[in-house]
Amino acid sequence: MDEDLKYWYLRDHKLFRTLSFKQMKQLCIIMGFKEAKKGEIIYFSSSDVPRIFVLKKGNIKIVAVDEDGNETIKDIIKKGDLFGELTLETDGESNEYAKVLSDDVAICSFLLSDFEEVLLKNPGLALSYTKIVGLKMKRIKNSYSNLISKDAKTRLVLFLKDWAEKEGTQTGNKVIIENYLTQTDIAQIICTSRQTATQLLNEMEAKGTLLYNRKEIIIADITTL
Amino acid sequence: MDEDLKYWYLRDHKLFRTLSFKQMKQLCIIMGFKEAKKGEIIYFSSSDVPRIFVLKKGNIKIVAVDEDGNETIKDIIKKGDLFGELTLETDGESNEYAKVLSDDVAICSFLLSDFEEVLLKNPGLALSYTKIVGLKMKRIKNSYSNLISKDAKTRLVLFLKDWAEKEGTQTGNKVIIENYLTQTDIAQIICTSRQTATQLLNEMEAKGTLLYNRKEIIIADITTL
DNA sequence: ATTAAAATGTCGGCTAGATTACAATTCCCA
DNA sequence: TGGGAATTGTAATCTAGCCGACATTTTAAT
Known part of the structure; x- marks a missing residue:
C-alpha cells in the first residue's frame, strides 16, 4: 500500500497527533494494513505475533471462546478504537477472534515490539497511550458495576x-x-x-x-x- | 520524614527499578508519606488533588458509595499495589474511599502532575507503568467474566x-x-x-x-x- | 422460486440466590 | 467485667431471568 495513504490513515487518530512528520513516517513503515468484509473472522491472538490494532473504518466485535465452546462478546470495537495486546504484555492462552459487523472494515496494525520501541522514543506518546488504556479500563469497570447492581x-x-x-x-x-x-x-x-x-x-x-x-x-x- | 528512608521505600518497588539513583532522589522529593491504623478511612478521590498511591505495607479496601448510599468493594489493595488515579485522568464525581484492613499501613503518594512529568522524562518508566495498569485491567476483565459465567x-x-x-x-x-x-x-x-x-x-x-x-x-x- | 439457515417471538416451568427476619456468638473497650 | 456493637448462623419466602421447546418471520443462497 502507498506510504502516503498510510500516513493519512494514522494522522487522523488522536493518539498520534503529538508525533512529528518524521516520526510518523517511521511508524508508517512498520505499519500493517488490512481490509475485510462483513462476516469475516480475523484471528489476532495466540497463534500470530502480538500486535496492536487500530480500527480505521467500520465495526467489529471481539469474541472469546471458553473451554466448553461458549462464545462471549468481549468488546465492540468502533472506528478509531484500539484493540489487541493493549496491555503490552502477551497473554498466552486467551482464545479470541474478531468478527466484522459492518459492511467492510479497514485495520492498521503494528508489531507490539515495534510499537514499544516507538513509545520509548516518544514519552509523550507513551503518556497518551497510557491514558487511552486507562480510559478503556474505566469503561470496563463501569459496565462491570452496572452488571452487579x-x-x-x-x-x-x-x-x-x-x-x-x-x-x-x-x-x-x-x-x-x-x-x-x-x-x-x-x-x-x-x-x-x-x-x-x-x-x-x-x-x-x-x-x-x-x-x-x-x-x-x-x-x-x-x-x- | 527522612529522605533516605523514603528512598528505600520506593527502591523496592518493581516499577522504579529502572530509575537511576538521581532520578529516584527527584521522585522522593515530591513524594508524600502516610501511615494509618486499622479501621481508619482515607479519602483520596474528588476533594483532594489527584494522586497516585503506592501501598508499602498492609492491606486496604477501596469502597465506592453510590447515590443510594450503598457501599460496594471496588478493590482490595495489597502491599506493593498501586491505586488512585491510575488512568492519569481525573474523573470528577466518583465517590470512593479507602479503609484500612490490616493492623497498620504505610502509603507513599505523588501528585498526578508530578508523576506525569517524571514519566515524560523516563520513557522506560512510562512503559512499565502502562504494563502495570494493563495488568490491572486484565485482572478486572477476568473477575468480570467470572461474574458472568x-x-x-x-x-x-x-x-x-x-x-x-x-x-x-x-x-x-x-x-x-x-x-x-x-x-x-x-x-x-x-x-x-x-x-x-x-x-x-x-x-x-x-x-x-x-x-x-x-x-x-x-x-x-x-x-x- | 425453493429451501435452508438465521433471526425473532412467545410461553411456562424452574432455580440460584436476593431479601427479610431473627437468634446466637464474638469482639471490643469503658 | 459487663454490655453494646459487630459479626456470624439459620430459615422461610419470593422473584428475576435462565432454559427448553417450539412457531414464525426474514434473509441469503442455489
Whole structure:
C-alpha cells in the first residue's frame, strides 16, 4: 500500500497527533494494513505475533471462546478504537477472534515490539497511550458495576443510551441508530439471555419508546428512555 | 520524614527499578508519606488533588458509595499495589474511599502532575507503568467474566484460590491464610449476599475442605478446593 | 422460486440466590 | 467485667431471568 495513504490513515487518530512528520513516517513503515468484509473472522491472538490494532473504518466485535465452546462478546470495537495486546504484555492462552459487523472494515496494525520501541522514543506518546488504556479500563469497570447492581432492563437502557450517544443521529430528541447487531449480540453485550433481550425490546416497542428492526433502531425520545 | 528512608521505600518497588539513583532522589522529593491504623478511612478521590498511591505495607479496601448510599468493594489493595488515579485522568464525581484492613499501613503518594512529568522524562518508566495498569485491567476483565459465567460457589472458590496463592502460607497441600476480611467483605468481593457467602463457607467447613475463623482460613487441600 | 439457515417471538416451568427476619456468638473497650 | 456493637448462623419466602421447546418471520443462497 502507498506510504502516503498510510500516513493519512494514522494522522487522523488522536493518539498520534503529538508525533512529528518524521516520526510518523517511521511508524508508517512498520505499519500493517488490512481490509475485510462483513462476516469475516480475523484471528489476532495466540497463534500470530502480538500486535496492536487500530480500527480505521467500520465495526467489529471481539469474541472469546471458553473451554466448553461458549462464545462471549468481549468488546465492540468502533472506528478509531484500539484493540489487541493493549496491555503490552502477551497473554498466552486467551482464545479470541474478531468478527466484522459492518459492511467492510479497514485495520492498521503494528508489531507490539515495534510499537514499544516507538513509545520509548516518544514519552509523550507513551503518556497518551497510557491514558487511552486507562480510559478503556474505566469503561470496563463501569459496565462491570452496572452488571452487579442493575437489572437486565436498566442495563439494556444504559447500553442503548451509550450506543445512541456514540453513533446515533439526533434530531430533536429523536435518535436513529444504524443497527448492525442482532438481538443475540445485544443480549450478550448486556449479559442476559437472548429471550430476555427480545422480550425487553418488544416491551419497549409496545410502549412506543422504541422502534426496532434489523436495519435501524429509532428511539422516540432519548431523554425519557 | 527522612529522605533516605523514603528512598528505600520506593527502591523496592518493581516499577522504579529502572530509575537511576538521581532520578529516584527527584521522585522522593515530591513524594508524600502516610501511615494509618486499622479501621481508619482515607479519602483520596474528588476533594483532594489527584494522586497516585503506592501501598508499602498492609492491606486496604477501596469502597465506592453510590447515590443510594450503598457501599460496594471496588478493590482490595495489597502491599506493593498501586491505586488512585491510575488512568492519569481525573474523573470528577466518583465517590470512593479507602479503609484500612490490616493492623497498620504505610502509603507513599505523588501528585498526578508530578508523576506525569517524571514519566515524560523516563520513557522506560512510562512503559512499565502502562504494563502495570494493563495488568490491572486484565485482572478486572477476568473477575468480570467470572461474574458472568460462574455461580456464587465457584466464584468463592476462585477467590479463595487466588487469595491463597497471593498471600497464603503453604505446607504440602495445606494453605493457611491470614484472614483480615469479614464474611460481609468476602460476599461483596464475590458479588453475592452476606447470607449466601456465610452458607457456602459453612458448607465447605462441614465438608472438611475448609476451616474458617476470624483470624485465619485453613484450606485442607488447595489442589482439591 | 425453493429451501435452508438465521433471526425473532412467545410461553411456562424452574432455580440460584436476593431479601427479610431473627437468634446466637464474638469482639471490643469503658 | 459487663454490655453494646459487630459479626456470624439459620430459615422461610419470593422473584428475576435462565432454559427448553417450539412457531414464525426474514434473509441469503442455489
